[in-house]
Amino acid sequence: MKIVYYSFGGRYSDNPRALHQRLLTRGDVDAEHVWLAGPGHAAAFPAGTATAALRTPEATAALESADLVIADNHLPAWEKRPGTTYLQTWHGTPLKRIHRDALFTQPDGEDVMSALDDDITRWDVLLAPSVAAAVPLRAAFGFPGPVPVTGYPRNDALLAPGAVERRAAVRAALGIAEGTTAVLYAPTWRDDDRFGDGPDFRLQLDLQRFAQRLGGEAVLLLRLHYLVPDALRGLDVPGVLDVSRHPDINDLYLAADVLVTDYSSAMFDFAVTGKPIVSFVYDLERYRDVLRGFYFDPHEIAAGPLLETSEEVLDALAGLEDVRIRFKERYEAFQEMFCHAEDGHAADRVLDLVLDHREVRP
Template identity: 65%
Template sequence: MTKRSKVVYHSFEGRYTDSPRAVYESLLARGDDLEHVWLSAPAHAHGFPPGIVTVPYGGEECVAALESADVVVSNTHIDLDWHKPAGSTYVQTWHGTPLKTIHWDVLFAPEGRLARLDQDIARWDALLSPNTASTGPLRGAFRFAGPVHETGYPRNDVLNAPDREERRAKIRAALGIAEGTTAVLYTPTWRDDDVFGDGPDFSLHLDLEAFAERLGQDHVLLLRLHYMVSGALGTVDVPGVLDVSFHPDIADLYLAADAMVTDYSSTMFDFAVTGRPILYFPYDLEHYRSKLRGFYFDYEAIAPGPVLRSSEEVVDAVADLDAVAARHRDRYARFRETFCHLEDGHATERVLDLFFPQAAARG
């Protein structure tokens, strides 16, 4: 009997989310005869569907799964000691259009970290790019000499799906967002000097109490921290604020939200697929740009929404989203032309055609 090919999926050190999820669900829906295994972290086990095969991220079972895989689909580095078998394929989807510099282009990194992660990059057989503007920065930062495929991100196909409005209604109901309530998704990124320094993992600079007091009952703030600092704030107990940092898939939150507030997070490029307003709160812009991380693109020049420097300005802008959208309509259109030109709802199909062609032909 012919052995079934084995596909191992890894997303953000053990979550059921992002482009690996989109690839997995499409293969499952297509009925390909494959063995599927997910790497799972205990803190995020609740996000995996019943019956899915998982192994704990980081342990012996995890290494064994990786070393027996025919295909590995991952959205970030697999920072583990494992040997990729000959003949297997490791597809690195990555997880965002890079505004901020990454890997060897960063201004700050702990000693030895980048060289250690290079061991994983050496295993990659292919890298996905979400758009033409990202291809050069991704290849250069990782010093990756293999193929970089401009496919768009499979994770964003749901944002163009025919049933996206039905999904939006279902997700909002599940989150307890009442009809007529304006949901604002806040996605601050992590800071290298917090995570790798001596201070706290993360500190929040948006005044949550002021948001709730000013905007009242008809607004809700969906707080989504970066996966590297998901639990850094502990319990958030502010009326009108939902901490959704452990919600399984951020694509659900993109669908549920009416607007986004962010700083330097790549979530801005994904959310732009929805066409809804994006506001910027870069409270530490000069430090982040010149000393901490640096950018590939001119931040203020490309921003498709207002760049705000205080909580008060953010709340004022959220209170008048129609005016924000009108003032930035042309900038928003240019932003989408540059960074969303491949987000047509068919990125997953392109990825399957590239890496599962025999299965595609049978389907």
């Protein structure tokens, strides 16, 4: 059996990584594993991992000879042969509107969307992490096939028996002292942000003020979106670590004591840990009405406070116990709605489904 994996522009990450690793530990499938590797990412794959450079004849040949393709995003065009199963795991519960549902479009948007729609026609199964997420995922992609609610394989690690030890090891590697509060700041990207040569990228959270108010008591782990990981390269603020290139975000979820985000799907994964979530939504109206739009109203579902200024965020971080108490019931409702399938065994459910050819129910 030949299995080909693809994640986030050719990285070794996310749901495909979790499924690959679980297959290796289960040892019940005799398979050839091949990963599509993007420019600059090949060196990050584990030693001995077979890779094919993304968007090359070798990558196309791998896809076209695969028995099972596992991806968390859209693949470049390829000829799917009869008998191949294409498992699309996707990469998060959609709070913000996606695909053709998104309000903002780039100048070349129709060409891009047409290519993405073409990829969707090859999908056989689309995973959903929850019942609530299954509805917008199916609708956004116009996918007529099965959308089983399995939980996300990537989240199994957050509930694994060794999670406590892993947390300690990651914090030690990052230099986070015992008793220090680790704040993970993981904002999503904005469709109208410009970056690259001459970046016009603005981080709205005041990092200098964070250092002034919480320095010595807390460290901020800055995790930019994978589309803009180097937008703040060279950042030098005491008590702030740029972990945008850290290979596994689960390390950061475990190391952190609180998540600060905005409209990122990180909140749905982080809620598996039960730790506080603070939403910094300084541009909520613009994001909702101009850029993307939402499938769920943040005011109705938020597991923690919705805050508009840096100072309000810092106040919340300085009083996390109060946040836990005030938002206890909302947090539990959030977990029930979006994390009900997360039990640490999602990878096994998914693998049983695609490898044993069991009946898949929508």
